[in-house]
Amino acid sequence: MDKCYKLQLRNKSLKAKLLNKDNVIILENILENEIRKFERLQKLKVNEKLNFGKKLSSNELNEIFPNICSQVDDFLDIQYGSVPRCNYFNLFSNDGIEKMTLLGYGVTASLFATFSTCYYINPNAEYLLNSGVAYLELFLVSLVHTTLKNNSYFMGDIFLKKSRRTDLIPVAGHEYAHHVQYMNDICSCNHGIFEEGVSIRTQNYLAEKYSEIEDNEAFIYFTSYRNVNDFKRVYRWMCKTLDINSNKNLIKCKSYFDLLDSAFFQPSNHALGNSLFSIYEAVNGKEIYKDVFQGEFSFIL
Numbered sequence: 340m341d342k343c344y345k346l347q348l349r350n351k352s353l354k355a356k357l358l359n360k361d362n363v364i365i366l367e368n369i370l371e372n373e374i375r376k377f378e379r380l381q382k383l384k385v386n387e388k389l390n391f392g393k394k395l396s397s398n399e400l401n402e403i404f405p406n407i408c409s410q411v412d413d414f415l416d417i418q419y420g421s422v423p424r425c426n427y428f429n430l431f432s433n434d435g436i437e438k439m440t441l442l443g444y445g446v447t448a449s450l451f452a453t454f455s456t457c458y459y460i461n462p463n464a465e466y467l468l469n470s471g472v473a474y475l476e477l478f479l480v481s482l483v484h485t486t487l488k489n490n491s492y493f494m495g496d497i498f499l500k501k502s503r504r505t506d507l508i509p510v511a512g513h514e515y516a517h518h519v520q521y522m523n524d525i526c527s528c529n530h531g532i533f534e535e536g537v538s539i540r541t542q543n544y545l546a547e548k549y550s551e552i553e554d555n556e557a558f559i560y561f562t563s564y565r566n567v568n569d570f571k572r573v574y575r576w577m578c579k580t581l582d583i584n585s586n587k588n589l590i591k592c593k594s595y596f597d598l599l600d601s602a603f604f605q606p607s608n609h610a611l612g613n614s615l616f617s618i619y620e621a622v623n624g625k626e627i628y629k630d631v632f633q634g635e636f637s638f639i640l
């Protein structure tokens with residue numbers, strides 16, 4: 340991938356590609372199918388017919404992780420042969436302390452920059468204190484969110500939240516896809532839609548693959564749940580932005596972000612990327628990622 344190709348992958352460019360009326364119709368079909376699939380899975384779950392499996396130990400995770408990476412390599416058609424470190428997040432491990440120290444330096448530098456700017460704008464002690472407290476609050480909330488609730492990829496290391504096997508395997512693939520992008524030098528806030536789109540679609544691929552191999556639809560339960568949420572949010576936002584009437588039957592399906600959901604708020608990079616790459620898959624097939632990482636896929640819709 341050269342610099343010029345990477346320009347096409349920037350958030351602004353991908354958002355502009357997504358926002359067109361033809362895509363609304365394609366996304367409507369994708370959402371309709373996903374709702375049907377999720378309702379079927381939901382019934383199986385209620386009747387306790389899905390086997391989500393147990394939580395994996397660290398040793399079991401280390402054993403299975405290289406296999407997950409090689410399946411993602413096949414899907415994205417890349418050959419690295421190197422497997423990044425992958426562990427359950429532990430603040431008190433050497434890795435955890437190392438990363439937190441680095442994060443600490445980053446936060447200190449950001450705080451210094453913020454205070455300096457605030458002081459320059461308004462050298463008033465109360466104003467300065469308020470902005471500092473607000474900044475610290477934001478940092479603590481995001482830190483707790485990151486360490487306790489989320490899985491993450493950080494500069495060559497994957498940290499996972501201990502979860503059931505059927506959720507953990509696809510999520511490990513998602514984080515490994517971030518590693519692949521990091522190795523391809525795609526890791527800036529300008530590429531959030533691309534990064535999350537590719538990683539979530541990789542997660543979906545792995546969920547379907549394991550569901551087939553092990554004949555266990557529990558693997559696709561969470562990805563389907565998330566898809567309904569993402570597609571619905573983006574569909575509503577596209578209809579509102581492009582001034583199109585939305586299909587009320589599709590909107591009334593429940594999803595986990597309903598409280599925050601509004602046609603007025605722009606969806607997250609995760610939801611936008613998942614929807615955009617689902618549309619590309621529907622039009623061009625799942626093989627697109629091979630062309631994407633060769634720098635040959637034409638991002639035209």
Ligand SMILES: [Zn+2]
Pocket residue numbers: 513517534535538
């Ligand atoms: Zn991600």
